[in-house]
Amino acid sequence: MIHLVAEIKAYPNNIEQVTALLTGLLEPTREEEGCCQYELFLDEQIEGLFMFQEIWASQEALEKHLQSPHIVHFISALEENDWVEYSHIRPIKFVG
Template sequence: MSQALTIVARIEAKPEHIERVKAELTKLIEPTLQEKGCLQYDLHQDNDNPAIFLFYERWESRELWQVHMQSHHLQDYIAATEGSIAEFILNEMSKTPR
């Protein structure tokens, strides 16, 4: 079996689109938590800069996360926020052994 995967996705909204981006990111939570292999899917918003959002995700495997990346709800988010994102950084990470 594949090793569990942690995803840290940092999304920075353009200042004039913060509320739109927040609403669209929030819509992703419930359907993603229902997906096979999703162990954790937490959205955070920066306390000092409300334009910055961070998803902390845990998946059973990279393969199952890749299925998520093709999901209808994620594609809807991408379409709904087109032109609203200033920066997007995604890190695929694995837990290091102790």
């Protein structure tokens, strides 16, 4: 199992656009083979900070996800528009 946290920090003026992009990833990703959990959160204290909590059955499933049409579209949209301050993915380890 692969556990991840993905953070996307939207600029304050672009929260609406980023919200639309991110929520558009939910259903197609949850339907992918090997997706065990894919939940989107919005930080209540840091404006514009979104976090995905993800669990994938294998590295192969995660790699397929990263090449999926909806993720490719998402990355393209971020590259074409200056909507986010940063985005990064961190592997996490389940402790208990």
